[in-house]
Amino acid sequence: MSRHPLHDIMQPKSVAIAGASADGRGAGFVSPLIELGFKGKIYPVNPKYAGQDIMGFKTYATVRDIPDPVDFVISSIPATQVLPLLDDCAAKGVKLIHFFTARFSETGRPEAIALEKEVLRRAKAANIRLIGPNCMGVYYPAMGISFNEGMPRQSGVVGCASQSGSAVGEIVEAGRVRGCFFTKAISYGNAIDLNESDYLQYFAEDEDTKIIVMYIEGVRDGKRFFRTLRETTLRKPVVIIKGGRGKAGTRATASHTASLAGAMEVWHTAVRQAGAVEVGTIDELMDVAAALQFLPPTFGVRVGVAGGSGGSSVMGADQCEEAGLDVIPMPQEIREELKKRGSPIWDWISNPADFSIQMGDFNSGGEVIQLMAEDPHFDMLIMYLSPPHNWGPRRGQGPPPSLEEHMKRSGIGLTKKPILAVMQERWRGPADDIADMMKKSADFRAKLMEVGVPSYPNIQAAARAANRFVWYYKNREQALVAECQ
Amino acid sequence: MSRHPLHDIMQPKSVAIAGASADGRGAGFVSPLIELGFKGKIYPVNPKYAGQDIMGFKTYATVRDIPDPVDFVISSIPATQVLPLLDDCAAKGVKLIHFFTARFSETGRPEAIALEKEVLRRAKAANIRLIGPNCMGVYYPAMGISFNEGMPRQSGVVGCASQSGSAVGEIVEAGRVRGCFFTKAISYGNAIDLNESDYLQYFAEDEDTKIIVMYIEGVRDGKRFFRTLRETTLRKPVVIIKGGRGKAGTRATASHTASLAGAMEVWHTAVRQAGAVEVGTIDELMDVAAALQFLPPTFGVRVGVAGGSGGSSVMGADQCEEAGLDVIPMPQEIREELKKRGSPIWDWISNPADFSIQMGDFNSGGEVIQLMAEDPHFDMLIMYLSPPHNWGPRRGQGPPPSLEEHMKRSGIGLTKKPILAVMQERWRGPADDIADMMKKSADFRAKLMEVGVPSYPNIQAAARAANRFVWYYKNREQALVAECQ
Numbered sequence: 022m023s024r025h026p027l028h029d030i031m032q033p034k035s036v037a038i039a040g041a042s043a044d045g046r047g048a049g050f051v052s053p054l055i056e057l058g059f060k061g062k063i064y065p066v067n068p069k070y071a072g073q074d075i076m077g078f079k080t081y082a083t084v085r086d087i088p089d090p091v092d093f094v095i096s097s098i099p100a101t102q103v104l105p106l107l108d109d110c111a112a113k114g115v116k117l118i119h120f121f122t123a124r125f126s127e128t129g130r131p132e133a134i135a136l137e138k139e140v141l142r143r144a145k146a147a148n149i150r151l152i153g154p155n156c157m158g159v160y161y162p163a164m165g166i167s168f169n170e171g172m173p174r175q176s177g178v179v180g181c182a183s184q185s186g187s188a189v190g191e192i193v194e195a196g197r198v199r200g201c202f203f204t205k206a207i208s209y210g211n212a213i214d215l216n217e218s219d220y221l222q223y224f225a226e227d228e229d230t231k232i233i234v235m236y237i238e239g240v241r242d243g244k245r246f247f248r249t250l251r252e253t254t255l256r257k258p259v260v261i262i263k264g265g266r267g268k269a270g271t272r273a274t275a276s277h278t279a280s281l282a283g284a285m286e287v288w289h290t291a292v293r294q295a296g297a298v299e300v301g302t303i304d305e306l307m308d309v310a311a312a313l314q315f316l317p318p319t320f321g322v323r324v325g326v327a328g329g330s331g332g333s334s335v336m337g338a339d340q341c342e343e344a345g346l347d348v349i350p351m352p353q354e355i356r357e358e359l360k361k362r363g364s365p366i367w368d369w370i371s372n373p374a375d376f377s378i379q380m381g382d383f384n385s386g387g388e389v390i391q392l393m394a395e396d397p398h399f400d401m402l403i404m405y406l407s408p409p410h411n412w413g414p415r416r417g418q419g420p421p422p423s424l425e426e427h428m429k430r431s432g433i434g435l436t437k438k439p440i441l442a443v444m445q446e447r448w449r450g451p452a453d454d455i456a457d458m459m460k461k462s463a464d465f466r467a468k469l470m471e472v473g474v475p476s477y478p479n480i481q482a483a484a485r486a487a488n489r490f491v492w493y494y495k496n497r498e499q500a501l502v503a504e505c506q
Numbered sequence: 507m508s509r510h511p512l513h514d515i516m517q518p519k520s521v522a523i524a525g526a527s528a529d530g531r532g533a534g535f536v537s538p539l540i541e542l543g544f545k546g547k548i549y550p551v552n553p554k555y556a557g558q559d560i561m562g563f564k565t566y567a568t569v570r571d572i573p574d575p576v577d578f579v580i581s582s583i584p585a586t587q588v589l590p591l592l593d594d595c596a597a598k599g600v601k602l603i604h605f606f607t608a609r610f611s612e613t614g615r616p617e618a619i620a621l622e623k624e625v626l627r628r629a630k631a632a633n634i635r636l637i638g639p640n641c642m643g644v645y646y647p648a649m650g651i652s653f654n655e656g657m658p659r660q661s662g663v664v665g666c667a668s669q670s671g672s673a674v675g676e677i678v679e680a681g682r683v684r685g686c687f688f689t690k691a692i693s694y695g696n697a698i699d700l701n702e703s704d705y706l707q708y709f710a711e712d713e714d715t716k717i718i719v720m721y722i723e724g725v726r727d728g729k730r731f732f733r734t735l736r737e738t739t740l741r742k743p744v745v746i747i748k749g750g751r752g753k754a755g756t757r758a759t760a761s762h763t764a765s766l767a768g769a770m771e772v773w774h775t776a777v778r779q780a781g782a783v784e785v786g787t788i789d790e791l792m793d794v795a796a797a798l799q800f801l802p803p804t805f806g807v808r809v810g811v812a813g814g815s816g817g818s819s820v821m822g823a824d825q826c827e828e829a830g831l832d833v834i835p836m837p838q839e840i841r842e843e844l845k846k847r848g849s850p851i852w853d854w855i856s857n858p859a860d861f862s863i864q865m866g867d868f869n870s871g872g873e874v875i876q877l878m879a880e881d882p883h884f885d886m887l888i889m890y891l892s893p894p895h896n897w898g899p900r901r902g903q904g905p906p907p908s909l910e911e912h913m914k915r916s917g918i919g920l921t922k923k924p925i926l927a928v929m930q931e932r933w934r935g936p937a938d939d940i941a942d943m944m945k946k947s948a949d950f951r952a953k954l955m956e957v958g959v960p961s962y963p964n965i966q967a968a969a970r971a972a973n974r975f976v977w978y979y980k981n982r983e984q985a986l987v988a989e990c991q
Contacts, residue, residue, distance in 0.1 A: 236817060332749060333673070336673070369614070
């Protein structure tokens, strides 16, 4: 397979925005470039504002009028005007067009379908590659490209290809709160030229991308897609949401991105056989991505659960098992060691380790966690952690501990064993206090990430992510073994 | 069935706290009473502080020393000291004791099991009823009784009985954010005297309680419980979480509240046959409770989904169907009406109604919702609503609308049809802005509740709650019909 052309054409030195205007959506594609610090040239294009400034850039009537080379064009003009734009781009030697422009085949109307075909025909003739139409396009923080204001400037290791634009926005946002940032995130809509397989291959080849996440409504070329997927998952994890799983969703995908959803059982089986992880929601998607990003490869699901109180331990164990994890009994070795150390709960401590029965003696909690972290029977630990606003000060217990002290007492950082933190944050009280709590909580989560611990809002999310992340590595190992035989 | 004695003995005119101390847990049971404004007398009891003040109340060495009658005793003394306390309570004519005191049968130790039996024997002999042991006891806001600081003063229509104390805290907190408040919430731990059936009967008979939620690890008397449950669900909904569903959870319940979990399939079937709703997490529990509290009885699952953009509509439809709802096609009558009104999207608008294709023309969105609300094909609507911090101001669109204006534009309040709102709130930006956003968002949610619209953080939660809430009413209707034949 030769290296995908996107690697070269996704490095534009100049961007023209067709349909830019002094306000509204068109300028919307100018302002994100400014906000993210795009280093190349920016050319607003709109006959109505020709010669005027839009956000400090001289506006041209057509792409053809721009005096310098143009690599990349973002089109937000109406569908009725795209054919002349294509001809201008062809004349100018443009390599890549992103069509935000919509109302093509997704409308189901014959004239719109015909227009879409003509767009593709002219693009192919001019050797122009197309993203879209009917999509938000490219977010590429290292290059300073974005389609929305307020997207993170920080780059990361996750590559995202999504048929839906709003899904990309949600995926990036869900990533941000989990400490997952992106190499590039591309919304590709109707995918008349570049399709899911192109983006997948591109991210598979991209060295900066370590994890790939996708939102797919329908595939254009199933054979190519699953072949590319199988090859990719042997090297890096791919996590997929299929949009349009039921009959209503299928109807909706048709009017959304003109995709035909296939029979779901066939799809699920094919994705699994290709070694990709499938999830049902954006939160689940980024929960798995966070586990893949922060935790070392793990090949078993024997989990130790610690730090909860009575009811949360019981419910936590249920939810771990329902997610496919194995909540093994507390190893006898740990009980013996606790007995040796004179712990009064040695014969009583179980897995999940209920910390409320220790009556607030937090240090012995840390001791139990340390023993669990060192014990080879556990493949991973899931730990309930109090958010900072629950750390005190309690009556007669002195000031609340620092972040570092709290982590030490919790046993975090003592071990190389994969740890997933569960931190349930409930905000109440005066607005100022809440703002302060949220800040402290975010700092705590950041500290946890620094030592390789992703955090989850509840144990169900942590357990499901853990099971899926282990599944990826186990499946890949089997596939690699099979390949070498 | 005679009226349960709890109705009378849960109205104490005086409370003694055995084990109260100047700080720590004992005083912890004094301070919540003060905070919630308990109207009766408060007597701290502790020989160490006899004659001294604890939080402004004179402390007695024993319950027997208190000069006036004592109705209710909260015990936070060690297990080794409970027998003399029981004798004092018997001499004093105490009617009800809550044993926060733990380390009884849940430890699995023979001497602790024997002690628990003796506690029950002496209580029965003295006609004293027991809550617990090993539990948090009573939260009863109208009476000013609580076991924790910071519990809501506001009473509501939900009654809660929970074997776990931490679960009650979480349930009340999960209720608060959903606008669900409580008549009483009782944590009952090992349930050696009053058990799940007593609390269920009590809430069934309690006129202020309209909805019952329970967290149960194991039942003491299955026959009585399921008979009481069947009778109760004919009159008011009961929503149950079973703690200890798997093998690890079962181990954990044994050391938590000394319960024996039964075979799960038998349990699920029995709960369903008794007409109660079963859920797996506390969030799900209160999601269903909110639907039951805010929405009128509903007997079908044909849902209209509106207000999303492309990807969220597709995923929303999937999640509705996976939750058991029927996302029916957009009724032809609505399309015809839109055509008559000259809408350009009349032949394109679908269910889910993707509002992004209307290119921001919000009023026509309101028009579609109004038509959906009036259409008899839909049993209910699920609506995506933007949280207030996404209302603008956008460039060139003027100031953001007021809460009232936004609700009007969203079509909320136009209809008596059950509506569940989905409002995804993601907090980012400077702390001050976040605090302001959260306040506005809470105000918006409160306004929605005023017009009978519960809100959910994602469509999965809304759809699952909707399906369960309809199931309750349909099942009850069938049971009532069967009874009348």
